[in-house]
Amino acid sequence: MRIIVCIKQVPDTAEVRINPETNTLIRDGVPSIINPYDTHAIEAGLQIKEKTGGKVTVVTMGPPQAETALREAISMGVDEAVLLTDRAFAGSDTWATAYTLAKAIEHIGADVILCGKQAIDGDTAQVGPEIAEFLDIPHIAYIRKIDEVADGRMVVQRLMDDGYDVVESSLPVLLTVVRELNVPRMSSLKGKMAAKKAEIKKLSAADIGAAEESLGLKGSPTQVRNIFAPEVKKDRKIFEGTAEEKVDALIKELVGQKCL
Amino acid sequence: MLIKVNRDKCTGCESCIQSCPFDSIVMKDDKAEITETCQFCRACLSVCPEGAIYEIEEASDRKEKEEGTGVWVYAEQRDGVIAGVSFELLGAGRSLANKLGAEVSAVLFGASEADARELIRWGADRVYHCDDEVVRAFNDEPYADLLSGLIQKYRPEIVLAGATPIGRSFIPRVAARLKAGLTADCTALEIDEDSRNLLQVRPAFGGNIMATILCPHTRPQMATVRPRVMKRGAYDESRQGEIIPVKADNIKSRTKVLETIKEVSDISVNLQEANVIVSGGRGTGGEKGFKLLHELAGALGASLGASRAAVDEGWIPYRHQVGQTGKTVGPKIYIACGISGAVQHVVGMQSSDIIIAINKNPEAPIFDIATYGIVGDLFEIVPMLTKKIKEAKGL
Numbered sequence: 001m002r003i004i005v006c007i008k009q010v011p012d013t014a015e016v017r018i019n020p021e022t023n024t025l026i027r028d029g030v031p032s033i034i035n036p037y038d039t040h041a042i043e044a045g046l047q048i049k050e051k052t053g054g055k056v057t058v059v060t061m062g063p064p065q066a067e068t069a070l071r072e073a074i075s076m077g078v079d080e081a082v083l084l085t086d087r088a089f090a091g092s093d094t095w096a097t098a099y100t101l102a103k104a105i106e107h108i109g110a111d112v113i114l115c116g117k118q119a120i121d122g123d124t125a126q127v128g129p130e131i132a133e134f135l136d137i138p139h140i141a142y143i144r145k146i147d148e149v150a151d152g153r154m155v156v157q158r159l160m161d162d163g164y165d166v167v168e169s170s171l172p173v174l175l176t177v178v179r180e181l182n183v184p185r186m187s188s189l190k191g192k193m194a195a196k197k198a199e200i201k202k203l204s205a206a207d208i209g210a211a212e213e214s215l216g217l218k219g220s221p222t223q224v225r226n227i228f229a230p231e232v233k234k235d236r237k238i239f240e241g242t243a244e245e246k247v248d249a250l251i252k253e254l255v256g257q258k259c260l
Numbered sequence: 261m262l263i264k265v266n267r268d269k270c271t272g273c274e275s276c277i278q279s280c281p282f283d284s285i286v287m288k289d290d291k292a293e294i295t296e297t298c299q300f301c302r303a304c305l306s307v308c309p310e311g312a313i314y315e316i317e318e319a320s321d322r323k324e325k326e327e328g329t330g331v332w333v334y335a336e337q338r339d340g341v342i343a344g345v346s347f348e349l350l351g352a353g354r355s356l357a358n359k360l361g362a363e364v365s366a367v368l369f370g371a372s373e374a375d376a377r378e379l380i381r382w383g384a385d386r387v388y389h390c391d392d393e394v395v396r397a398f399n400d401e402p403y404a405d406l407l408s409g410l411i412q413k414y415r416p417e418i419v420l421a422g423a424t425p426i427g428r429s430f431i432p433r434v435a436a437r438l439k440a441g442l443t444a445d446c447t448a449l450e451i452d453e454d455s456r457n458l459l460q461v462r463p464a465f466g467g468n469i470m471a472t473i474l475c476p477h478t479r480p481q482m483a484t485v486r487p488r489v490m491k492r493g494a495y496d497e498s499r500q501g502e503i504i505p506v507k508a509d510n511i512k513s514r515t516k517v518l519e520t521i522k523e524v525s526d527i528s529v530n531l532q533e534a535n536v537i538v539s540g541g542r543g544t545g546g547e548k549g550f551k552l553l554h555e556l557a558g559a560l561g562a563s564l565g566a567s568r569a570a571v572d573e574g575w576i577p578y579r580h581q582v583g584q585t586g587k588t589v590g591p592k593i594y595i596a597c598g599i600s601g602a603v604q605h606v607v608g609m610q611s612s613d614i615i616i617a618i619n620k621n622p623e624a625p626i627f628d629i630a631t632y633g634i635v636g637d638l639f640e641i642v643p644m645l646t647k648k649i650k651e652a653k654g655l
Contacts, residue, residue, distance in 0.1 A: 013466030124444035133436035141429035221441030
């Protein structure tokens, strides 16, 4: 089985704060990590390989420093890492990103493609399904369990608002995964050694045969017009006194507001 | 378009570096330089005290704008029941259409003709309805095929869908196929009246910033919209409209839904419909803390929510999660217990009418957005609150 996992290097958004005076993001000391959902996709890829044999390749599109994320994936046990890097990719929205990744996947070849359900910086959840569309293969989003991987087919559980669906698909297929799917493994010592030595394969726009007008800013139908800080409201009542007095004051307010 | 730095004007003050949400500005020879990760958000333009940063438009940027007319709403159903977000989208779509002088059409796959009539009463002028077997259960390919085909035939200007598991899964396929701009999980929509462009506002970076997104050249402009943020329009029993039947001929699916499992919990997890939500975070310390919240929720007839921290710890299943990566809720009362109030959580609950915060740490940011705050140990406060609420209700 040829398995490709698409990953993204992101700032750890749990650590990002807004400077209230300048309304700008404070990024100092914010670590870059593999998008957390993508680590579950890597784990899923490794588990499928353990069952069926084959090879797991991680792919990312990004600046040269995204290599760190790829080496981390190798330390978890993936066989091969590919970095798509080219100035022509700059300014890509989800459309152009998905197009570029799809061209690379075509170039490498895959039976199963795995992505995290979304990246924690953009939170769009669009790139996975868009890749599947460009490749003209089926996709299933929000996978919480893989029930079966057999010749030419897969059965998975898709998380929905009210429960889950059991869905069957032919191969090749693209899956986007949620955290409930698995617990990503830690890097082994052997993995860390391999990560240090591994050669990261670099591919440019020309290498993957991508059409220039579909790349980067030119290939992106959406544009960011501006960014701003979210509003926060300021009127509030903090109760004083003993625990019991505070609770009584709260109950009084709620009764006054006809909430009880 | 490109963002450039005038090296003669740049004094190397580094103000711009802090302003960049994408970490795309570096110092080179004591001057600012924009790197290739630039997303062209223009945040740095207004920050530079010297006016040294500017934008230039490339000749190839000036494309002909594509045409289209009308606002479309994809009305989602599951098991023949229309999702609440569909009515909210009709409300939002109606007000956009009024500004554009356009009509509102709904697209409904599955469900009945009676449901299509309901969409008209909620504000649609027209409903494209397909009730063929192949679209009754949700599969991405037939949904994407059918919707893409309709869009190509009728050429709407705007297409809205719910940012639900269904909308966020198949709408991207439609956008990819049509080469249309698609903005995910919008929380506000406006029309720029000069250009007729749709201004799409959405949170990013875990809700730490808001971004306004445009699709200046392509049509339709597509957006998924977060449930529970748009207001429903007026319901008019006598409203008339047209229902156009659509056939799903030659539409195939390489995926098949074998089974649909509804998960029931002893306490309602239908957070988006709840009037009262009791929610727990890291401060609950685990199952013991959640048991107390469970009792409080029981006394109030409330649903149980949780922060990402509590879900990540495995104390409570993901479907209870409120926040940027969970559900967005807007109950009458939201009680946050042991939740610090990270922006990622706050964006999912800040539209609640009354927010009650219970937290040990008086500096916790949750108090900044709270209507009422109690600084204290939830293991002491919550049981007392449960007892007194029961008394107040005469239970």
